[in-house]
Structure formats: structure tokens, C-alpha cells
Amino acid sequence: MRNKYKKGSVVCLLALGMACTTYGQTRQYSVEQCRTLALENNARIKNANYELQSAREEEKQAFTNYFPSVSATGFGFNADKGTAQMNLAPGMEMSMLKNGLAGGIVATQPVFAGGQIVNGNKIAKLAVEMKQLQVQQSEKEVMLTAEQYAWQVLTLQEKLQTVLSVDTMLQRICNEVEVSVNAGVALRNDLLEVNLRRNEIASERINLENGIALSKMLLAQYIGLEDTDFEITSRLMNQTAESLHMDSIFCDPASSLPLTPEYQLLEKNLKLYKLQHKISIGKNLPTVGVGAGYMYHDFLDVDRSFGVIFASISIPLSGWWGGSHAMKKQKLQVKMAENELMDKSQLLKIQMQKCWNDLEDAHKQLEIASLSVEQASENFRLNRQYYQAGTITMTDLLNAQTLYQQNCDKYVDAIADCQIKRLKYLQATGR
Template sequence: MNNDIKLIGRALCGLLAVLSPAAVQAQTGLTPEMCRSMAVSHNAKMVNAKNAVAEAEQTKKEAFTNYFPIVSATGMGFNADKGMAKMQLQPDMAMEMCKNGLMGGVTAVQPLFAGGQIVNGNKLAGLGVDVSKLQLEKSENDVELTAEQYFWQLVALNEKLNTLHVADTMLTRIYRDVNNSVNAGVALKNDLLQVQLEKNDNMSNRVSLEGNIAVARMLLAQYLGLEDSSFVLVSDIRVGEMPESPASLKSDHRSALQLTPEYRLLEKNVEATRLKQKLDVGKNMPTVSVGAGYMYHDLLDCSRSFGVVFATVNVPLSAWWGGSHAIKRRKMEVADAQTELTDKSQLLVIGMQKAWNDLNTAYTQLGIACKSIEQAAENLRLNNSYYRAGTATMTDLLKAQTQYTQSRDRFVETYCNYKILTLQYLQLTGR
């Protein structure tokens, strides 16, 4: 009995040494925080999101140029087969003019009033920059969460492989003891075969796990922008030990709503639809511009240059027929955006509450998993003693060993899910 306890203790200590920070100090270790940071810096999705911000800033600069005068230059030269003007001097005498010539000029037109189109167009372009930055923040959250999921998925696979090593150690010792008993004639060979079959199952599971670990390593390395997948993971998981309670992470969900990029994007959508409505109103209002120009022509064998100033007023009379309907449509879009803001805000708060419930459920399940490991270890110890005493079968012993392995795997899966849910809750509450 004491030997069994020592064996389990040595196996657990070996597992702790594998993942302890001291064991990886001599190597490059990846923590969840490092994975999130590297993913944000190298992931393709983040590159595209940053480019979208740069594109929006260029659009804003382009819209700002509409405040400045519109400068244009024109030039024309012609040579006709006949003069464009003909003067009859006498019945039998005529003179053709403007058979060839040159014309050109430069004008600058400054809009004075355009129904607010320029001002609102610049506001809409500035809003586009804000939206792209919020989309960048949202993409950053998505990338960080995905990196976290890949990290803990790999941790879970590694832990399951370590659990198989523990099971192999136990089965090897059981096989040795049973083999000695069979040779001594105090145990059945069938018991030995059962142990061997269990060892074969472990070998098969190990092959599958090692293949999954190799793929998971490659996937994480690709997501982080690493060329080499031979990295070491550094996590705080301790099989059978509870992490810190999530109670300190609780926040007021309605207050946290305004901190989330999703809510701020909904607000920007309302603002954008209002600006688009103002732009449609501006399209149907008069526009006033002033301008100046310098002209030159060489016609009638006479060249001349002159300056000119002018003003223009454009009143879109018939445009109101369709424009009034466009304005009404925009008003409906503003109302729709307001409704969407209210509806999705409520859903975001519900999502926060669900994430909090899921996080607490995972923590409760962790407590149950911890007790299950303790109970499974004790059950394994007792069945091993009972088998030696001849009051339990090999089937009972192997079942107890399987239950112990499953309890460890269940703890690992729940722990990794708990860590992912923790980050998800922090993101949903704007942290």
C-alpha cells in the first residue's frame, strides 16, 4: 500500500517538474501572454486590420482636400480645312477667318457653400478612421483569444501525454508483479494478458496524441509567426490544484458595455447614418462658388491674354423629386440604427452574463475534478491492495486505473477551458 502511494507521488512530482518554470529557464518558453503578444504582432489578420486603418486615414486626408480650390488647366489648338468664319467683302470676294488657332487657360474655383457636403463628408471620413480603429481593436481581441485557445489546446494534449506516461509506469509495475505471481503459480495468465492489452491501448493512444501534438505545435507556430515549432510552453497548470477564484474579475456589465468595441461600433453606425442623411440633404441644396482664371487665345491672327473672376450658383430644382425620397429613406436608416443599438446592447449585456456564468461553472467543475482525482487515486490504491489480497479481480484494478487516468484528463480539459473562458469574459467586459 505504501509503495503504491509513493509511486503515485513520484509520478505527480515528475509531471510538476516537466511544466515548472524552473525546468524551462534554460530554454525559450512561451507563456499565454507571450503568445497573445506575438499573435498580435505577426498574425495576417492583424496586418490586414492595420492596413484598413491606414486606408481610412488616407480617405480622411483625401476628403480634407475638398476644402481647397479646384484648380484646372485647359488648352486647345486647331487647324481646319476651311475657316470657321467667312466674311463676304464684295460679290466676288470673300474672306475666311479662324482656320487655325490656339486657346488655353487656368482656373481656380473655391466652393463657398455646398449644403454641408464638404463638412459632413470630412466628418464621415473621420468617422471611418474611428471605425477602422475599433475594428482593429476587435480583431486584436479575436486574435488574442484564438492564440489563447491554441496555447491551452496544446497544453491539454501535453498533459494528457504526461498522464499516459504515469499510467504506463503504473501498468509496468503491475505487469511485473503479476508476471512474478504467474511464474509462482499464484495468479492466472489471463490477468497478465489483461494488463498487456491495457498497455497496448496506452501505446495506441500515445501514437494518436503525439500526432495531434505535432499538428497543434505547427498550428500555434504558424499563428504566432514562428518558423520553428520546437518551443516550450510555460503554463501555471498544476494537476489536482485549484487556480485563483474568478470572483475578483466580476464587473458591472451595464457599466462595462461602453468599454467594448462592439458597443462603440454600434454607436458609430448611428452617427454614420445621420451624417449620410445630412449629405443627402446637402445634395439637394444650392451650391455657391467663386473663381478666378487666366486665359489666352490666338485667333484671327491676334493673340491676347486676360484675367477673369466669376461666381456660380447652382440650384438643383428637379433633383428634389427624387432627393426627398432619399432623405426619407435615410431617416428610416437612422431609426433602424438606433433600434439596432438598443437591441444589440441588450444582447451584449446578456452575453457578458452568460460568459460570467460559464466561467463560474467551469470553476465549480474544476473543484469537482480535483475531488475526483483524489477519490480515483484512493480507489486505485485500495483496488491494488485488494488484488494483492485476492479479494479483487484484475478487471477491477484496471478499471480503477482507467478511472484515475480519466479523472486527470477531465481536470486538464476543464482547467484549459477555464483559462480560455477567463480571457473571453475579460474581453467581453472591455478589458
């Protein structure tokens, strides 16, 4: 029993230790996961989807106009005397309709309404399609913002790692210089310079940690996380400029234009104005309807009920005076939408070319930054050897170290800038 108790205790302790270790682990998210979380949790996406649902309800409401409209009416009255009186003979009078009840139900089916019902349903369907495209636009902007926030956190994390690595190198240099000073082969001023540089590194570390904390708060709020106990990871941090495969992502602006939600919205906007022009014409055409009803009354103290069918036609005679101006106005709106489609289509293609130029520029900057890191690393290594050989001063060595750190930071910034501009170009070409 004692052995079983000991084994059980060991198992419980191991399980508790594993649970504590798991609980204490910092969550890790990739840039892609941040985009996904933003699409799931961001308030702007939720509101865009609510607007889409609202447009779908309006489409269903417009469809009900195809069906008959049914109405029921009823009334009753009780007068102090008959509302209808007749003199039958001198001294003889008849009074009627002192009280009574009446009611009925009528169904009216529109037969022709100048195309207003048909075009109204087309507009409602078009509104749903436009809302869907607006949801896509919102998703693009949210994804881009989430990626920018994620890369901001990631670059600050990488710069913090560089600072920690530099501090480790300076610690080793400080130890070596301290030994040399004690041996009398180095000046104490060299040791002071190293310590001053380490103080600068400590200050940079504080600023980076504060920047990371603030950036995580912004990212967490944007993608719907409850706390900032997480890190951003990316396999792209060690990539080279060649790994981006620039040639494979280029797309001709003319062929990409129909794929963009912005261009599709412009097309549907033109279609919307054309439908509104048709409705303005329909409002000035005759409307025809047929209907049927069932009526009841007891006005003469006799219950009477009967059915009725009817047809109606309404012709807006005086409506053409103002209606003609409304039709001309809508026709001008159509021409304006056509001009807007042409103008903004050209601007969208220019925007695609600009995004490509920006991406090419960022790609070249990444190539330069990658080469500069290699050269700065080699320069620092050689300067350290030269200092140990006594051919350069500590100032020269620390300048080489600072140059190395600066180029590492530029390399991290170049990667982030290249990735963000890559996403912008893909979105601008409808991908």
C-alpha cells in the same frame, strides 16, 4: 605549443557542444506568447490593419475637398479657310480665324456646398474610427482562437504525460505480478490483464502523439511559426479553482457595455447614418463657389492674355422631386440604426451574463475535477495495497487505475475550459 593546442581544442569542443545543445533544445512558448505571436503574424490582423490604412488614405482624400480645384485647358486649330468671313465691299472680302491657339488655367473654391464637404470629412474620420474598432474585434477573435489552439496542444501534452506516468506504474505492477506468478502466489491471468492494459496505453499514446502533431501544425500556421519543433508551457496547469479569484473579475454588464468595441461600433453606425442624412439634405441645397483664372489666345494673330474672377451658384430646382425621397429614406435608415443600437445593446448584456454563467460553471467543474483527482489517486493507492494483500482481483486494481487516468484527463480539460471561458468573459466585458 602542444599544451596551448590541447587547451584550444578543448575550448572549441566545449563551445561546439554547447551550441549543439542549444540548437537541439525544443523551443517553449507560453499561452500568452502564442496570443502575442498571433497578433503579430496572423493574416487576418494584417488585412484588418491594411483596411485601416486604406480608411486613413480616404480621410486624407476627403480633406482635399476643402481646397480649390485647379484645372488647365488648351486647344489649337487649323482650318482650310477662315472660319469667319466678312464682305467689306463688292469684290472685297476678309477672312479671319483660319488657325489659332487658346488656353487657360482656372481655380475654383467652393464656398457653400450644403455641408457636403464638412459632413463628408466627418464620415471619412468616422470610417477610420470604425476600422480601428474592427481591428480590435479582429484582435479579440484571433487571440481567442490562438488561445484555444494553444490549450488544445497543452492539454494533449499533459494527457500524454499522464499516459507515460500510467505506463510506468503499470510496468512496476507488471514486474511485481511476474515475480508473484513465478513464485506461484498469483495467477498468470493477472499478468495477461496487465499486459493488455499496457497495450491499450500504448495505443492511447500513439493517438495522443498524432493529435499533438496535428494541433501543433494548426497552431504554428495560425501564429506564424515555420515549424512544429516547440512545446506549450503554462504555470496554470497546477492551479486550483481558488487561484482564479472569480470575485475580482466580475463586472456589471451595464457599466461594461460602453467599453466593448461592439457597442462603440453600434454608436458610430448610428452617427454615420445621421451624417448621411445631412448629406442627402445638402445635395438639394444651393452650392456657391468663387474662382479665378488666367486665359490666353491668338485668334486674331495677336497674342492676348487676361485674368478673370467669377462667382457661381447652382440651385437644384428639379432635384427636390427625387431628393425629398432620398432624404426620407436616409431618415428611416437613422431610425433603423437607433432600433439596432437598442436591440443589440440588450443582446450584448445578455451575452456578458451568459459568459459569466459559463465561467462560473467551468469554475465549479474545475473544483469537482480537482477533488476527483485526489480521491481517484487515493482509491488507486488503496486498491494496490488491497491487491498486494490478496483481497481484490487484478481487474479491480486496473479499474482503479483507469478511473485515476480518466479523472486526470478531466482535470486537464477543466483547466483549459476554465481559462478559455475566462478570456471570453473578459473580452465580452471590454477588457
